[in-house]
Amino acid sequence: MRLASAELPPKIVEQVVSHVYLSCLSQFRGPQQHFCSPAIPCRVALDLLKSWLSLRLVASPWNAAVNKLRHFARDAFFSRVEDGYYPHAWHINTRIRKAVLLSRYRVFRTIVSEDGNRGVYLAYDFGGPEGCSSAQEVVVKAWVSSSDFECQREMAAYNILGGAHPCRGVPVPQRKGVHYDPLCDVHALVLPKLGPTLEDVRELLPSKRFDARMVATVAIQMIERYRDIHARGIIHSGIKPGNICLAPRSSTDAPTMLYVIDFGFSVHMDTGSPLPSAHRIDAVGNRRFMSVFAHHGISQSQRDDLESLAYLLSYLFHAELPWDNPVGPTGSRSPSKAEQHQPHVWRIKIATPAAELFRGMDECFHEFWRDVKALAYGEVPDYDTMASRFAACLKGHEKDNARRGWWDIWERTC
Numbered sequence: 001m002r003l004a005s006a007e008l009p010p011k012i013v014e015q016v017v018s019h020v021y022l023s024c025l026s027q028f029r030g031p032q033q034h035f036c037s038p039a040i041p042c043r044v045a046l047d048l049l050k051s052w053l054s055l056r057l058v059a060s061p062w063n064a065a066v067n068k069l070r071h072f073a074r075d076a077f078f079s080r081v082e083d084g085y086y087p088h089a090w091h092i093n094t095r096i097r098k099a100v101l102l103s104r105y106r107v108f109r110t111i112v113s114e115d116g117n118r119g120v121y122l123a124y125d126f127g128g129p130e131g132c133s134s135a136q137e138v139v140v141k142a143w144v145s146s147s148d149f150e151c152q153r154e155m156a157a158y159n160i161l162g163g164a165h166p167c168r169g170v171p172v173p174q175r176k177g178v179h180y181d182p183l184c185d186v187h188a189l190v191l192p193k194l195g196p197t198l199e200d201v202r203e204l205l206p207s208k209r210f211d212a213r214m215v216a217t218v219a220i221q222m223i224e225r226y227r228d229i230h231a232r233g234i235i236h237s238g239i240k241p242g243n244i245c246l247a248p249r250s251s252t253d254a255p256t257m258l259y260v261i262d263f264g265f266s267v268h269m270d271t272g273s274p275l276p277s278a279h280r281i282d283a284v285g286n287r288r289f290m291s292v293f294a295h296h297g298i299s300q301s302q303r304d305d306l307e308s309l310a311y312l313l314s315y316l317f318h319a320e321l322p323w324d325n326p327v328g329p330t331g332s333r334s335p336s337k338a339e340q341h342q343p344h345v346w347r348i349k350i351a352t353p354a355a356e357l358f359r360g361m362d363e364c365f366h367e368f369w370r371d372v373k374a375l376a377y378g379e380v381p382d383y384d385t386m387a388s389r390f391a392a393c394l395k396g397h398e399k400d401n402a403r404r405g406w407w408d409i410w411e412r413t414c
Contacts, residue, residue: 008061010061010065013061013062013065014065014068014069016055017052017055017062017065017066017069018069020051020052020055021038021049021052021069021073023051023052024048024049024051024052027048028045028048028077032044032132032133033132034077034126034131034132035077035106035108035124035126035132035135036077036100036106036126036131036132037073037077037099037100037106038069038070038073038077039070039071039099039100040099040100040103040104041077042126042127042131042132042135043128043129043130043131044130044131044132044133045077045131045132046131052066053066077132088116090116090144091113091116092113092116092117092118092119092142092143092144092186093110093113093116093119095142095144095184095185095186096119096121096140096142096184096186096188097184098183098184098185099181099183099184100183101123101140101142101181101183101184101186101188102179102181102188102190103127104125104126104127105123105124105125105126105127105138105140105188105190106123106124106126107121107122107123107140108121108122108123108124109121109122111139116144117143117144117145117148118141118142118143118144118148118150118151119141119142120139120140120141120142121139121140121141121142122137122138122139122140122193123137123138123139123140123190124136124137124138125137125138125190136193137193138190138191138192138193139190139191139192139193139194140188140189140190140191141154141188141189141191142184142186142187142188142189143178143186143187143188144185144186144187145187146178146180146187148187150264150265151178151187151189151264153263153264153265153266153267154178154189154263154264154266155178155189156266156268157234157263157266157268158189158263160232160233160234160268161229161232161234161263191261192248193248194245194246194247194248194259194261195245195246195247195248195249195406195407195410196245196246196410197241197242197243197244197245197246198218198241198242198244198245198258198316199240199241199242200410201246201406201409201410201413202241202316202319204410204413205413206413207319208319209316209317209318209319210316210317211397212317212361212362212393212397213394213397214316214409215313215316215317215361216362216364216390216391216393216394216397217256217394218244218258218312218313218316219309219313219365219368219387219390220387220390220391220394221256221257221258222239222244222258222260222309222312223306223309223383223386223387223390224383224387225258225259225260226260226302226305226306226309226383227383229260229305230269230302230305230380233268233269234263234266234267234268234269235266235267235268235269235300235301235302235304235305236260236263236265236266236305237265237266237267237285237290237294237300237304237305237308238262238263238264238265238266238285238286239260239286239289239305239308239309239312240286240288240289240312241312241315241316243260243261243262244258244259244260244261245258245259245261246258246259246406246407246410247259247406249407256405256406258406265285267299267300269300269301269302269378270299285308287345288311288315288321288323288324288345289308289311289312289315290304290308291303291304291305291307291308292307292346292349292350294308295345295346295349296346299377301377301378301379302375302378302379302380302381303372303375303376303377303379303381306368306372306375306381306386307372307373310357310365310368310369310372311349311357313358313361313365314357314358314361314365317358317360317361318359318360322348322352322356322357323345323348323349323352354366354369354370357369362393364389364390364392364393367389368386368389368390371385371386
């Protein structure tokens with residue numbers, strides 16, 4: 001029988017293989033949605049396709065026919081994809097959607113992609129025992145080249161932060177390190193999907209700004225996050241509202257928990273040197289929030305992350321920073337946002353007094369600023385004292401506004 005089957009004409013073999021495949025597909029009817037593919041099926045789909053895949057054992061022509069159909073129909077199970085067409089094969093968006101990523105992740109939405117060389121995406125993880133029926137959304141960061149400096153810094157940071165004793169409040173990748181996928185030809189890092197960012201929350205608020213209680217809560221949480229991160233010798237260098245996320249909705253963490261993300265600009269601090277490097281380093285980061293020393297390419301340390309945090313707190317309270325609309329030579333404010341990208345932003349930062357930066361804010365913010373500006377390179381800040389001042393400030397505001405978690409604020413403003 002095996003010999004007779006092997007001697008059937010190739011066209012007949014392909015027809016039989018196609019018929020059995022369509023017969024198996026009829027079992028997929030129902031409420032369950034599959035994000036896997038015939039080439040890489042989930043565990044549930046694998047059981048449904050068992051009779052079709054077993055045809056590969058008949059003979060080599062049958063194996064070739066099954067593999068041909070698997071390749072041709074590799075996207076047949078996928079029923080949700082964002083609109084978008086990327087005509088260039090080299091573009092990261094084209095590569096990331098070429099096949100199932102790392103044999104278990106199906107990308108379905110682009111969060112951001114830069115210059116076609118790197119991107120951040122949402123994907124379904126169907127690698128669990130229940131397959132696509134219990135698929136969870138995850139975040140995928142992908143790079144075309146493993147030599148990309150952001151790829152290398154992310155990998156180095158997460159390898160440290162995701163060790164035997166992960167830092168509290170820092171998302172740990174589900175797979176250690178960055179993995180190369182030969183089908184998509186990308187290097188990918190998979191992270192848990194967190195809640196909305198502080199920028200998302202801010203955009204929903206009627207005034208587009210946080211009240212004093214919310215800003216104090218951010219200050220306490222971020223000081224704690226940075227204490228844990230700095231203890232591992234990592235300097236974040238990437239603070240901005242879009243890089244601070246709420247805990248996942250189903251998380252068991254406290255409702256005030258905030259997570260720090262995006263370590264693409266992070267650096268590993270040289271704790272053995274009391275002085276910054278004599279060599280200038282590349283100035284990387286968000287110009288609105290980066291420290292003055294970062295503008296000049298001076299080695300980063302704890303003080304720089306905390307200086308950036310101070311700028312963030314001012315931004316959340318005022319919904320702008322003094323250098324967003326810099327004063328021109330005539331004394332009038334320029335409406336052009338292009339000004340904030342000019343190299344002289346650092347000059348405005350130096351010239352801006354604390355009274356202007358924290359106008360209308362509690363005294364604890366001024367004290368925090370003085371402590372930060374007094375820090376030397378590599379000096380370990382007194383995180384507990386800094387956080388305790390904001391805690392006392394927060395306690396004073398709670399009598400006027402009942403304490404709520406971030407998700408309460410999010411759901412109330414949605």
